Amino acid sequence: MNQQRTGSAFSGWGFINLQKPAGWTSHDCVGKLRRLLGLKKIGHGGTLDPMATGVLPVAVGKATRLLQYLPKQKSYQGIVRFGVKTTTDDLEGEVITQKACSALTLAEIQRVLPDFFGTITQIPPAFSAIQRDGKRLYELARQGIAVDVPSRQVEIYDLQIKAWQPGDFPELTLEICCGEGTYIRAIARDLGERLGVGATLAGLTRTRSGGFDLEESISLEDIAAQRETGVFACLAPDQALAHLPAVVLNEAQVTQWSYGQKISWDVALADPLGEPLAVYDQAHNCLGVGEFRPSKDNPSERVLAGRVVLIGR
Template sequence: MQGFLNLDKPFGWTSHDCVAKVRKLLRMKKVGHAGTLDPAATGVLPIALGKATRLLQYLPGDKAYKATIRFGVRTTTDDLEGEVISSQAVTGLNLEQIEAELGQFVGRIEQIPPSYSAIQVDGKRLYDLARQGVAVEAPMRTVVVSQIDILDWREGEYPELDLSIACGAGTYIRAIARDLGEALNIGGTLAGLQRTVSSGFSLDDSITITTLEAQVTDGSFVATLSDAPLEYLPSRTLAANDAKCWCQGQKIICEEQLLGENLRIYNENGIFLGVSKYLDGLLTPAMVFEPIS
């Protein structure tokens, strides 16, 4: 079996837990995932099966989330999983004040990842260093947030804001929660997170672990086609001889001007052969998915 599984990750599970469960259910060794989700987060976790694991590097970087920010609270992890650093009741905060600050978090922004994150500093994960009591500030990084919309606003002693956030790969929603709280001078932390879009997959089309178990039991599970999440890439169909040569590692002359550095390659029968680099009129094999003998 090969292809993708669009999994709705349950609360409390690590991404590794999900991969291990899928391996067991499908009785496969070669299983991988795209875009790690924290245990407290739920939602879209793309799972690659079989040879499709080789395509993970080519998946689109688009992400979208529904996030809940709780104001008046600061934690060590920038979410409710960490220790509370400070907690104070919030008075006088209104939606107009929040809207005035949200604009600075849209576009190309500078962001410091949470101290408890998978970012590596000198070859060590930040969360490992943090657990050892080693204080290391993560390096500033540039990320892209394309859109933020307010979904709901709940007043109270510790008011909460629900947001819809569309962003690029590498964006930490926990950092947005923390930094928005700091911009308002009251503190903030992430109280809930659901990923609704990831790497070309949508929550609307995802399935739960329970559904997967049922489908495996009754034999109805069908993996998403391996090239389905790559539709954002332009494609090229090769004639039989060119297709064979390309699959053997040879460069193929391409007379027409193509857009994009990476392309999907197909043979005349519509079979997905792999991903090619395009440069200076030549198609160079980058990853041969379906070789032709």
């Protein structure tokens, strides 16, 4: 699919709604893009496991400074295979146990699925990128070092059954909308434990992340082809920052902003302070992210201060 262009011709910075292929790490994708675009300053938001496919938000150039402000909510389609347990909680790992469970019914799953909705406690997989004492958990796991993985609270906003395939090792397809830090592998594992048959994740596609949708994503092959013909363009930040309130600066204020100066602003005293705001000029060019603060000279007045200033002297 071609990436929808929301900005001007490729300027060396912006976002890419990348469609990550199976078998590639997120780091592999960034390395490939650095070669394709001839740029070093490229980063991604929200790591995907090598097995997984789907949306990988990528920031190019100074847009990397905006990655922290992307929407945190993500959506996935995952396939849970019952009767199988693995070391990694997906098919990439070694099988720990495998026992047919053809008696498992969809009705049984529907009874326990509400337990996985809302705010839940989750223990991330032992094979994960979480750091412990300066090392990734998967590095320790590969060395055979047992580590107690701390539990965490995550948010599951929506959880829908999309398909059910009975059999010796039945499979359940789920659509999951969740907050950051959620491991779909852990949901598959814990669902199997809850049902007493074991389970692992057999497939995963991220359908939405960072404000980007799978339907509008672009593959590495399409980026290479567009670069060859000179038509590739990064996405302007609008889509990634669309969830933030926006403020528009006039010409004089743009100058103040570019020098890192605080800008007097007429806002209601009830307006929230310290919340991120997307900042644009009158041509709707993104100038960064700011926030309203009380004025030091007069606490009853408000000023616009920069968090990320993307233009300078």
